[in-house]
Amino acid sequence: MxxxxxxxxxxxxxxxxxxxxxxxxxxxxxxxxxxxxxxxxxxxxxxxxxxxxxxxxxxxxxxATLDELGLSLVDESFMTLRDLIREVRSGEPAPETLIDHSVEVLVAQLETHKAHFRFIGRERHGGNAVLRDAIRHELGMFERELATDLARMPGLERWGAADLHVLASLFVDLMVAAAGELVSPSAEQPPVRRQLVDNLRNQARMIVVGAAGWKPLEP
Missing domain, CATH: 1.10.10.60 (Homeodomain-like)
Structure with missing residues (x-):
């Protein structure tokens, strides 16, 4: 306009x-x-x-209710997460640069949408069952989408659905947990933030190393 x-x-x-x-x-x-x-x-x-x-x-x-407001916040927050995933996928980064690229995108998105990621991180295990179920459902959808992406990566073509789901859930859990830490008040301090980002990058690499030695489950 x-x-x-x-x-x-x-x-x-x-x-x-x-x-x-x-x-x-x-x-x-x-x-x-x-x-x-x-x-x-x-x-x-x-x-x-x-x-x-x-x-x-x-x-x-x-x-109609406060729960309906909460569900609207869940929908809005996961729209932000979908934007993040689309940005990670854009450009089809090479496998050896995928982790660094993903971490950079996550950190940049967190800076812009702290409130949404803080909300998801807190209410994922919060006391409201309606929101917990909605967040669990959305994260499950992310895991399925990520598993589909992982199936196309070199070395994972022969993995079965169960193996891909396990790997996808590890990455999603790591991302959500790291997001919660990175939007916490302590992460406003540059040394703390750098340490958290380094930990996230190393944890993601450790998952990849473990996946390389994984013996696929029996179908």
Whole structure:
């Protein structure tokens, strides 16, 4: 959109649908901000709506329940993860550079989307069963997609589905765990961050070394 188009849009009064979308976005953003300091299970509807500047009853024009808000945050957070995976796949990096490339992409995405990764990392094992199940389902989809990608890599063509799933789950677990550490307050310190990134890179390489010596399971 050009600067002239933005100026016209800004000067035009919002219609009802636009106001509704803006308020919905404000609720999601406020929830993410509050969840940087607390778990979803402790999120208060009254505190959330106060943060947004609306009355509690207005919340229900956008979400039927707090759980529905949480599921929207899960969907949004995994859209960020999908963007990350697409960027890792882009350019089809060579196997010997894939780990470094993947770590670089993850670290860059974390810097831009800290709130989303912090939310996933915390609620993956949080007290809300609805969110836990939704996150488990999304991570399972990632594992299946990654297993398909791994099947095309040199040396893994003869691996069975069970082996590929084990390897994919190791990488997904490592990525999610590392993401949670890298968005923690302590990771704001450059020495701590460098150590975490080095650990992530070495752990990924260790998985690859172990995979090279793995004897495929019987089908």
């Amino acid at each position: 050009s600067s002239e188009e933005k100026a016209v849009t800004a000067s035009r009064p919002e219609n009802r649908q636009e106001r509704k979308e803006r308020t919905r976005r404000a609720i999601l953003d406020a929830a993410l901000e509050m969840l940087a300091e607390e778990s979803f299970g402790t999120l208060s509807l009254r505190s959330l709506t106060k943060q947004v500047g609306i009355v509690p009853t207005a919340f229900y024009r956008h979400f």
